[in-house]
Amino acid sequence: MKKFILLLLTICVGCQTTKISNEKYKVSTSTTELGSIGVAETKLNFENSFNTRSFPKLDGMVRLEIKTFPFNKQINDIYLEKTKVKQQEATINYVDSLPNKPEYVTVSILDVNSYIKELNADYNKENLTFLKNTNEGRIVNNLALILSDEIISKIKSADAYYLINNQEKKYTVALYKNGKQFDSIDLHEGTALAYSLGKFCWTENDRHKWEIGDIIGENDNCLGTTSERVKKKEKVNLYKL
Numbered sequence: 001m002k003k004f005i006l007l008l009l010t011i012c013v014g015c016q017t018t019k020i021s022n023e024k025y026k027v028s029t030s031t032t033e034l035g036s037i038g039v040a041e042t043k044l045n046f047e048n049s050f051n052t053r054s055f056p057k058l059d060g061m062v063r064l065e066i067k068t069f070p071f072n073k074q075i076n077d078i079y080l081e082k083t084k085v086k087q088q089e090a091t092i093n094y095v096d097s098l099p100n101k102p103e104y105v106t107v108s109i110l111d112v113n114s115y116i117k118e119l120n121a122d123y124n125k126e127n128l129t130f131l132k133n134t135n136e137g138r139i140v141n142n143l144a145l146i147l148s149d150e151i152i153s154k155i156k157s158a159d160a161y162y163l164i165n166n167q168e169k170k171y172t173v174a175l176y177k178n179g180k181q182f183d184s185i186d187l188h189e190g191t192a193l194a195y196s197l198g199k200f201c202w203t204e205n206d207r208h209k210w211e212i213g214d215i216i217g218e219n220d221n222c223l224g225t226t227s228e229r230v231k232k233k234e235k236v237n238l239y240k241l
Contacts, residue, residue: 071101142195199228
């Protein structure tokens with residue numbers, strides 16, 4: 001009986017995750033956006049949920065990494081399930097035996113330090129306070145999604161990608177070639193398949209104020225002098241002095 005329950009749990013969890021380029025991604029019906037901050041939850045039915053809380057202001061550009069991959073059976077199953085949930089017609093025809101397969105992309109935050117710098121800036125003070133107080137905040141740092149052939153063609157023409165914030169609470173991806181921007185794309189135009197989250201590590205700066213020192217994987221440990229929680233200062237007892 002125990003073995004059966006363990007097998008059932010493994011199957012349930014497996015349905016909610018997928019591996020892409022050795023990275024574990026969460027599969028969910030939640031709407032997720034790269035660079036957004038929110039709170040993650042796993043429901044009783046093992047369904048992943050991500051509740052977006054904020055879109056930090058980006059005064060500069062954050063370097064991204066974008067890769068393309070051919071469809072496989074698992075990705076196709078996720079795609080078909082997404083179309084059912086949204087009550088949309090599947091427009092991609094995947095046949096495993098055919099050599100030329102449809103493609104999907106992964107978009108990841110590459111320059112983590114630039115994103116951390118943005119979060120620690122004064123204009124993101126409210127976001128930083130939220131993360132300090134809850135200790136449950138997470139960032140969507142990897143996103144797998146389906147984009148049109150036209151957008152994928154633009155991506156392949158670029159040699160650098162940046163997350164930019166030209167409008168309030170709206171991110172776009174700037175495409176660069178030879179150091180010059182030639183276009184931009186909106187990830188909202190695609191179908192999000194899966195995502196992975198990062199958690200925050202904290203450090204005390206020279207002014208003895210806590211700020212974000214690193215962003216790591218959900219199951220990783222904070223390194224060096226960084227810690228997963230903001231440490232409260234101990235009150236000095238004057239009677240003991």
